[in-house]
Amino acid sequence: xxxxxxxxxxxxxxxxxxxxxxxxxxxxxxxxxxxxxxxxxxxxxxxxxxxxxxxxxxxxxxxxxxxxxxxxxxxxxxxxxxxxxxxxxxxxxxxxxxxxxxxxxxxxxxxxxxxxxxxxxxxxxxxxxxxxxxxxxxxxxxxxxxxxxxxxxxxxxxxxxxxxxxxxxxxxxxxxxxxxxxxxxxxxxxxxxxxxxxxxxxxxxxxxxxxxxxxxxxxxxxxxxxxxxxxxxxxx
Amino acid sequence: xxxxxxxxxxxxxxxxxxxxxxxxxxxxxxxxxxxxxxxxxxxxxxxxxxxxxxxxxxxxxxxxxxxxxxxxxxxxxxxxxxxxxxxxxxxxxxxxxxxxxxxxxxxxxxxxxxxxxxxxxxxxxxxxxxxxxxxxxxxxxxxxxxxxxxxxxxxxxxxxxxxxxxxxxxxxxxxxxxxxxxxxxxxxxxxxxxxxxxxxxxxxxxxxxxxxxxxxxxxxxxxxxxxxxxxxxxxxxxxxxxxxxxxxxxxxxxxxx
Amino acid sequence: xxxxxxxxxxxxxxxxxxxxxxxxxxxxxxxxxxxxxxxxxxxxxxxxxxxxxxxxxxxxxxxxxxxxxxxxxxxxxxxxxxxxxxxxxxxxxxxxxxxxxxxxxxxxxxxxxxxxxxxxxxxxxxxxxxxxxxxxxxxxxxxxxxxxxxxxxxxxxxxxxxxxxxxxxxxxxxxxxxxxxxxxxxxxxxxxxxxxxxxxxxxxxxxxxxxxxxxxxxxxxxxxxxxxxxxxxxxxxxxxxxxxxxxxxxxxxxxxxxxxxxxxxxxxxxxxxxxxxxxxxxx
Numbered sequence: 001x002x003x004x005x006x007x008x009x010x011x012x013x014x015x016x017x018x019x020x021x022x023x024x025x026x027x028x029x030x031x032x033x034x035x036x037x038x039x040x041x042x043x044x045x046x047x048x049x050x051x052x053x054x055x056x057x058x059x060x061x062x063x064x065x066x067x068x069x070x071x072x073x074x075x076x077x078x079x080x081x082x083x084x085x086x087x088x089x090x091x092x093x094x095x096x097x098x099x100x101x102x103x104x105x106x107x108x109x110x111x112x113x114x115x116x117x118x119x120x121x122x123x124x125x126x127x128x129x130x131x132x133x134x135x136x137x138x139x140x141x142x143x144x145x146x147x148x149x150x151x152x153x154x155x156x157x158x159x160x161x162x163x164x165x166x167x168x169x170x171x172x173x174x175x176x177x178x179x180x181x182x183x184x185x186x187x188x189x190x191x192x193x194x195x196x197x198x199x200x201x202x203x204x205x206x207x208x209x210x211x212x213x214x215x216x217x218x219x220x221x222x223x224x225x226x227x228x229x230x231x232x233x234x235x236x
Numbered sequence: 237x238x239x240x241x242x243x244x245x246x247x248x249x250x251x252x253x254x255x256x257x258x259x260x261x262x263x264x265x266x267x268x269x270x271x272x273x274x275x276x277x278x279x280x281x282x283x284x285x286x287x288x289x290x291x292x293x294x295x296x297x298x299x300x301x302x303x304x305x306x307x308x309x310x311x312x313x314x315x316x317x318x319x320x321x322x323x324x325x326x327x328x329x330x331x332x333x334x335x336x337x338x339x340x341x342x343x344x345x346x347x348x349x350x351x352x353x354x355x356x357x358x359x360x361x362x363x364x365x366x367x368x369x370x371x372x373x374x375x376x377x378x379x380x381x382x383x384x385x386x387x388x389x390x391x392x393x394x395x396x397x398x399x400x401x402x403x404x405x406x407x408x409x410x411x412x413x414x415x416x417x418x419x420x421x422x423x424x425x426x427x428x429x430x431x432x433x434x435x436x437x438x439x440x441x442x443x444x445x446x447x448x449x450x451x452x453x454x455x456x457x458x459x460x461x462x463x464x465x466x467x468x469x470x471x472x473x474x475x476x477x478x479x480x481x482x483x484x485x486x487x488x489x490x491x492x493x
Numbered sequence: 494x495x496x497x498x499x500x501x502x503x504x505x506x507x508x509x510x511x512x513x514x515x516x517x518x519x520x521x522x523x524x525x526x527x528x529x530x531x532x533x534x535x536x537x538x539x540x541x542x543x544x545x546x547x548x549x550x551x552x553x554x555x556x557x558x559x560x561x562x563x564x565x566x567x568x569x570x571x572x573x574x575x576x577x578x579x580x581x582x583x584x585x586x587x588x589x590x591x592x593x594x595x596x597x598x599x600x601x602x603x604x605x606x607x608x609x610x611x612x613x614x615x616x617x618x619x620x621x622x623x624x625x626x627x628x629x630x631x632x633x634x635x636x637x638x639x640x641x642x643x644x645x646x647x648x649x650x651x652x653x654x655x656x657x658x659x660x661x662x663x664x665x666x667x668x669x670x671x672x673x674x675x676x677x678x679x680x681x682x683x684x685x686x687x688x689x690x691x692x693x694x695x696x697x698x699x700x701x702x703x704x705x706x707x708x709x710x711x712x713x714x715x716x717x718x719x720x721x722x723x724x725x726x727x728x729x730x731x732x733x734x735x736x737x738x739x740x741x742x743x744x745x746x747x748x749x750x751x752x753x754x755x756x757x758x759x760x761x762x763x764x765x766x767x768x769x770x771x772x773x774x775x776x
Contacts, residue, residue: 021481022488063470065477088456088470089265109430109452110423124434316637323641338645342652345645352648353641359651359717381652 008075008177008208009038009061014084015069016053016060029232030056034070036210036227038177043199043209043222048229054212055104057229058179060084061210062101063091074099074177096125101179102170106154106162114140114157115150118168125173139168143194159186171198178202180211184218196221239301241266241407241439247286247296249463256282257293258463262441266406269433269440271454271471273447273486278460280443281411287441288328288409289318303406323353327400327408331415333392336399337384343370343395344380350403369398373428390421394428401432408433410442414449426452447490451475459483500547500580506530510548510703514694517705522667523635524618529701539572539597540698542614546595549610549694550576555583557591562599562740562757569597588760598661600682602739602761605691607708613676615697618704620664620674640672643715651720660725666713667706675712681726681740686712729754734765 014036017029030053038044046054059065061072067084074081076098083091083099095101108117115136122132140150143164149157154165163186170178180199184192192215199209199222210227213219242264249257256279264270272280285291287298289310298310303325310318322328330336337346347366348356356362367377373394384392393413400408413429414422430453433440444450450457451471458468459482467480478484498504506528513527532540550556556576560569564586572595573584585591588603597614605611621631624642634640643664650658663680667673675686676695686693686706693706706712714722727741732753739761741754756762 018477019479021484059476064472066469066473066479088473089268091470092455109427111420112427319637319639341645342649344652345649348648349641349645352644353639357644357718359648360719362648362717363652 005039005041006075007037008040009036009210010073011036011061011070012073013070014057014060014067014072016056016065016067031060031067031229032232034229038208038210040176040206040208041203042224043203043211044225044227045219045223046210046212046229047219047226049231052229052231054229055181058101058181058210058212062099062179063095064101098175099177099179100170100173100175102166102181102183104181104185106166108154108165110155111153113151114145114154114165117154117165118172121169121172135172136168139172140165142198143168144191160188160191163187164191167195167198171202174202174205175207177208178210180209180213182212182214184213184215192218239305240264240299241268242287242298242300242441244283244287244298245296247283247293247298249282249286249291249293255279255463257286257296260296260460260463260465262287262458262465264407264439264441266439267437268456269442269454271442271444271450271457272460273444273450273457274460275445275486277462279463280445280460282463283460284409284411284441284443288322288326289313300407323350324403325406327403327405329393329396329400329408329410329413331412333389333396334384336396337392339384342381342383343375343387346384346395346399347402350399354403365402366398369402370395372401372432373398374424388421389417390425393417393425397429397432401436401438404436405438407439407441410440412444412446413442414446415444429453447475447487459486497579499552500550500576501532502530502544502547506544507548510544513703514545514548514705517694517703518692518707520671521706521710522665522671522673522704524702524704527701527703529698532698533575534571536699537616539568539595539614541696541700541703542595542597542612542698543572543575543696544698545612545694545696545703546576546593547580549612550580550582550593552580552582554592555585555590557585557588557594557760558596559594559599559601559758559760560597562601562742563759565759586760587764588758598677598679599740599757600678600685602736602756602758603764604685605689607690609691611689611691611693613678613693613695615674615676615695615702616699618674618695618697618700618702620662620672635671638670640666640715643672644717647715647717647720651717657716657720657722663722664715666711666715668710669713672715673704673706673712679740680714680722681724683712683714683722684724688712727754731756731762731765734762734769736762736765 011034014031014034016031017027019025019027048054056065060067063083072083074083074094076094081094118136119132122135123129145164154162167183184195196218240263244262247257247260260283272283274280286293292311299307300310301307344363344366347369348362351362351365367380370377370380375391375394414425442453454471457471457474458465461482467474467483475487478487509528513525517525532543558569558573560566577584588601593610595612619631621634624646625631647657659680661679662674662677663683665673665675675683688709690708692708695704716722730737733755736756739756739758742757744753744755746753
């Protein structure tokens with residue numbers, strides 16, 4: 001027990017399955033009775049083969065997927081909130097102030113520039129526009145996105161460039177808890193190192209990180225511990 | 237604020253044998269964007285009209301909480317009060333901007349009308365306000381004296397938005413605000429709506445058949461079919477992890493560009 | 494005069510019109526529908542004004558009729574003669590001597606008194622007619638005092654011309670409540686309506702509406718705080734009587750551009766001319 005690193009996230013008997021009505025109503029269980037804890041300042045990496053529900057877990061923690069059973073307790077503004085049973089407004093408040101998420105794929109408004117996309121992660125949380133733009137620019141440069149890309153919409157960027165925009169947007173608000181889904185999968189070595197640095201800084205600042213990472217080097221560089229997921233058998 | 241801005245309970249409305257609304261509940265909080273999606277005949281447009289007081293339901297209640305926190309039954313309100321509400325704290329963005337704009341009045345006159353209707357009597361101040369709103373919807377202030385027929389479809393829609401927002405409404409109803417616009421124009425307009433609504437803290441009820449628009453703009457979503465709400469909740473959750481069979485069908489039908 | 498009731502209209506019709514007038518006086522500036530009768534002249538020639546005058550005339554009344562300020566134009570002459578024949582009442586061209594003045598498109602220069610009534614001929618009683626096509630909608634606007642649209646029209650004028658360009662039939666707020674069309678009197682005349690000592694009645698024959706302004710009622714022309722209503726008048730003095738404060742007609746004298754500005758109010762001008770003659774004679 002490390003009192004200096006309190007728990008910030010805890011799941012209790014979390015369960016999730018998918019019922020595919022378009023396929024005759026077949027139900028696919030993915031998570032069952034899952035208990036995960038996360039502490040401030042630590043980075044936990046989910047491990048397990050493909051298809052064991054790592055992405056599903058992350059999305060469920062973010063409220064993007066609906067948990068069927070159990071609770072997702074999140075330390076938000078000094079209180080514990082059960083995200084699995086919270087009102088949509090509460091979920092949005094938790095996402096605004098406490099819980100960040102970098103998904104695998106970038107999904108943005110067409111025709112809005114990269115700089116505006118990243119700056120908005122700050123302005124939507126109250127940062128004045130000029131300061132937001134400055135900080136956005138410097139974050140993009142840290143991720144080695146050259147200045148002339150800042151004013152372009154990212155729709156035509158390469159996979160790696162898009163992922164870096166996603167990362168910039170995810171890291172810049174300094175959330176206490178950060179969920180990362182394959183943050184380095186499209187990146188070259190230089191940019192993987194940049195991400196490793198960002199993670200280290202965040203941890204030092206007390207951020208709790210839960211990540212899915214497949215490449216071993218990055219995993220070893222950032223993980224304080226691993227959390228194993230085992231596959232469930234399909235329902236009959 | 238923990239109190240609803242608008243709440244609807246048990247709404248029923250039939251047109252002959254067809255139930256356009258068959259037991260619909262909905263709530264809206266201040267500053268929240270609620271999308272109502274569904275296919276033709278789902279009842280989503282009827283719901284918008286009932287929520288905004290334009291059509292009376294056969295049964296059910298629509299309650300609006302005003303700036304003083306007093307709750308009003310929208311359909312029991314006297315006509316003058318409802319009209320005044322529509323000109324001040326409420327707004328309505330129509331799919332076709334020509335339905336809301338005065339085509340024989342200049343852009344500035346269109347934006348200033350609601351202000352003048354509320355008693356604004358200083359020409360200079362009205363004009364400054366109109367210029368400011370035109371800028372906010374990204375129409376060049378130099379067009380303030382131009383007639384609407386010289387504007388493109390996208391500009392007309394932005395002009396309608398400026399005209400609607402001029403009195404700082406708390407609640408805006410939108411009926412397919414980007415329907416009928418060229419795709420390239422839609423994107424910019426959607427982003428404009430998104431930033432304005434967030435910046436001004438406006439609550440929005442948005443009816444659209446386009447799920448992508450709902451995903452972009454809305455905090456919460458209601459999925460309607462045959463006059464009923466089949467599923468509702470956080471937008472990204474309903475669209476990424478749909479529970480109801482119809483929602484799953486709808487989401488899987490969206491074409492990926 | 495045989496075969497006609499006093500002042501042409503039967504007594505029941507006069508009662509109906511008087512009831513409408515009473516309603517109109519009770520709600521200053523509000524348009525009251527009335528059952529307009531067939532009159533022996535077409536719409537557009539003053540049938541509304543004539544019916545109002547016919548309803549209020551008594552045997553001891555003295556009637557003046559002016560058209561664009563003049564007693565001697567065709568229309569003024571025929572309407573005056575009409576009442577002389579059907580009512581047998583005294584008529585005059587002197588404003589000060591009249592008890593009832595029927596007018597088309599002008600208010601006399603001579604201030605009116607409490608014992609006088611002025612009856613205006615009105616073509617279009619609805620001030621919002623050109624801005625809002627639907628009559629149902631304009632009625633709602635009056636009922637709810639929703640007059641923003643009229644201010645939009647004034648705004649458009651200032652945006653286009655730099656000033657409010659309405660030169661006649663200038664929209665006014667009566668008693669702080671109803672928006673009213675004063676009939677096509679020049680904007681110059683509008684201030685005369687404010688708190689006038691005489692009763693002002695308005696008759697529109699084709700549209701079948703009567704409205705009224707009781708004596709001493711506030712009548713304010715619509716404007717903006719930073720573009721207040723301004724009197725506009727040709728800068729010239731009257732070429733006949735020298736007046737600098739009356740509304741002028743511009744008369745073409747020849748085909749070489751010769752112009753003469755004369756008072757539109759013929760009685761006012763004649764009065765000033767004879768005063769000058771007396772002064773000259775006395776000098």
